[in-house]
Amino acid sequence: MAEQHWDRVVDVVVVGSGSGAIAAAITAAKGGAEVEVIEKAEQFGGTSAWSGGMPWMPMNSKMASVGVEDSRADALTYIRGLDCDRAPDQELVETFVDNAATALDYLEANSALNLVVAKSYSDYFADRPGGKPRGRSLEPVPLDANAVLGDFADKVRDTPHIPRLTQDEMAAEGARRNLPISHGDVPTDIMALLAEREANNIRTIGPAFMSGLIRGALDAGVALTNNTAADQLVVENGEVVGVIALNEGREVRIGARRGVVLGCGGFEWNSEKVRTYLGVPDTIALSPPTNVGDGLQMGLEVGADVANMTNAVAFPSVYDEKSELEGAPFASLTAPRNDPGVIIVNRQGERFVNEGVNYMDVAKVHRAYDPKTASYPNQGPAWMVFDQDVRDRNVVMDMFPGQPTPEWALEAPTIGELAVKMGVDPAVLEQQVERWNSHVDAGEDPDFNRGTIWWEGFQIEGPSPAKNMRHLKNGPFYAVKLYNGILGTVGGLRINSNAQVRASRGGLVNGLYAVGNTAAGIFGQTYPGGGGTLGPNLTFGYLAGKHLSAQPAREVGAAAVAQG
Ligand SMILES: Cc1cc2nc3c(=O)[nH]c(=O)nc-3n(C[C@H](O)[C@H](O)[C@H](O)COP(=O)(O)OP(=O)(O)OC[C@H]3O[C@@H](n4cnc5c(N)ncnc54)[C@H](O)[C@@H]3O)c2cc1C
Known part of the structure; x- marks a missing residue:
């Protein structure tokens, strides 16, 4: 060399x-x-x-502690049944x-x-062949x-x-607030628990x-x-032998006798790469802003192949345009979009998805194309629309029950007035809310099958319209923008x-x-x-x-x- x-x-x-x-x-x-x-x-x-x-680990040794058996065949059947033959390299699943x-x-x-x-977590499609009611999702x-x-x-x-709670404690706290969640022991005083953990760095x-x-x-x-x-990989005779890095503007060259591992996250903060690969203009990242795709870039520079480029782990999120962290926009996961009394509407004011499906699947529906209008009618941000009952039992970003409504949330005494504030046709939104309420009365959502998809009830032993649908009737009414958040590409x-x-x-x-x-x-x-x-x-x-x-x-x- x-x-x-x-x-x-x-x-x-x-x-x-x-x-x-x-x-x-x-x-x-x-x-x-x-x-x-x-x-x-x-x-x-x-x-x-x-x-x-939380890591998802099939066949892990802890599953026995909750009396669930797993097998290679079950795990593979489950994953393959879901990937619709789109996993780029099947042998990696094995x-x-x-x-x-x-x-x-x-x-x-x-x-x-x-x-x-994590006892409050089943597989997201646990009702599918090979799915498990719990045990594959773990937590510290x-x-x-x-x-x-x-x-x-x-x-x-x-x-x-x-907050400094476990997944099971959060699920239990949800149950306490009358959400459709039922596992775990409800901590008696969640605020005291949080204060104690904060004080002791637990x-x-x-x-x-x-x-x-x-x-x-x-x-x-x-x-x-x-x-x-x-910043750059060093290649010699076709082999990666080290990296050139930058430390406070100073170049540092580090040689690697056995190899270099790129584990530097995704490219969700790189808007150009997001547009190029995900092909959508409306995302907001929720990871630390240092994840700008440096690893992808360095890999491409040395001739690496790529796969699965159009996908991201998405999470419908809320965002106050004034909110920043580490010099970058800071969006929040804390949105009750699958509360039984929330409907999600697109920018035309129309429902377009079962609000209770898992976070990844909402994003897929954002991308749907309508050949009739030659447009993407569900492109984000969408709107969560809800009434005072929902407001009283949920935290939305940093808006707590009983607190004044902040600027980033819209409030109005009637649905029609709310629609005007949202910039959608009042007749459309009124019709959508009336229709939703009639579905609740009938105990069935023929439009989007609310209360029938496993994830809607994954913490309550399965969904049902009775558990997953509530009226949207008690004003004042609220609308909050729901963004296409990205946890990681x-x-x-x-x-x-x-x-x-x-x-x-x-x-x-x-x-x-x-x-x-x-x-x-x-x-x-x-x-x-x-x-x-x-x-x-x-x-x-x-x-x-x-x-x-x-x-x-x-x-x-x-x-x-x-x-x-
Ligand atoms: C709020 C939230 C909750 C989530 N919950 C879960 C969950 O429970 N379970 C789950 O499976 N997933 C979850 N995810 C997604 C998951 O956390 C991430 O996708 C995953 O952690 C990414 O891990 P990683 O090892 O690829 O990179 P990261 O954990 O993002 O680490 C990458 C690191 O590389 C550094 N870096 C970047 N560029 C360079 C460079 N050029 N040189 C040196 N360092 C660099 C970054 O600063 C960063 O520290 C969640 C995500 C969020 C935002």
Whole structure:
């Protein structure tokens, strides 16, 4: 190899510090590799630490604790029944099913990750062949961040999206507020619990998930470097041998004897790439704004193949145009769009979807094309329309029951006046609300089958019109814009079963691995259950780390200066 100038040389450079990246880092380091993680942001953890912290892991060892059996055949039947033959690489689905449980056991044994079954979560299509009523979606037990991470606790992201509750506690709190949710023990005083967790830095969901994993990386001897953004891959003789990164404007060259892992998230904050690949103009990202597709870009530059580019994990979201975080627009997940008394209408004021379907499926309907009008009538933002009863039992973004209505929500004494404020034809909206109320009376929604799709009742042992439909009658009435939120893009670099990146001309990009949302999602256009991203992230991160630690150390040259 030609003489390279390196600032330092390690066995494995991992780019990014989300779930896929840290799983790869732990496994490679435990396998004997010298590993450095470089993270663009100040804090570690990425979207994974902002998330619900739930991985979806078929055949995992915890399913027995809730008396649910799983099998390879069930898991494959379930996934294949949903992907409608659109998963780009079927063998990766098998790799996932065959390795998820092992990856989980390994990562729990080698970190402070501690997961239990999220009892309030069934598979999202549990009524389909191979679906399970619970057990595949897991969540972390509350974690004492100060005890687990010590001084490093502040270096791991906390989430601005979700309070310090577990998924099951949130479901139980929903039940307390008379929503159609019934699992779990209702905490007696949720505010006291939150205050105690805040005071003692007890983390739940995503922050607990990533705090636990990052403890494992530290214990395995992984070097974690923040404020350092990979900018370019170094290729020599057709192999990726290192990265050039930027640290506060200074170039840092890091050689990688065994390989480079791109685990630097998706491209949801890159509006040009979103337009190019997703092909929709109306998205708003909910991840940290550092996810601008650097991994995709670097992969493309070295000849990587890509797959699943039109897909994203979407979540209908609300947004106050004045709300910012880390210098970027900050949208919120807290929207009661599937409350039984909410209808969603498009910009013409017409219902267009069963409001209770899972978050991914709402986005698919946003994209529907109407050949008659040669337009996309449901393009976002849409509107949630609801009455005072819904307002009284829900938090919408930061609007709590009993508080004055903020500027970003519209309020009016009648549906007709609300329609005028929304800019839609009052006659259309009045007719839609009347029609909805008549469906509630009849106990049937012939337009969009409300109360019949599993996810509408996935936390209440199945849906029914009685549980999922309520009148929209008691003014004043409200309308709030519902945006096409993106939790993370799904398209990315095509990988094989070791998470090695495939080349677009065939074969592999030697020395390069991709995990998490930098890699193409394996499920095609579907999302099998809560955790459909973090589950594969852990699994393919683990597989990348295993493969890397078995690679011989290549001669890539030494660092030009002594490493301190
Ligand atoms: C509110 C919310 C809740 C969610 N809940 C769930 C859930 O419960 N279950 C589930 O499966 N999914 C969930 N998701 C989706 C899921 O969290 C993300 O899709 C997933 O965490 C992405 O993981 P990742 O490893 O690909 O990257 P990330 O966790 O996003 O990490 C990528 C990291 O790479 C860094 N980076 C970017 N570019 C560079 C560069 N050039 N150099 C160095 N570092 C770089 C970023 O700063 C970031 O820290 C949720 C998402 C959100 C927003």
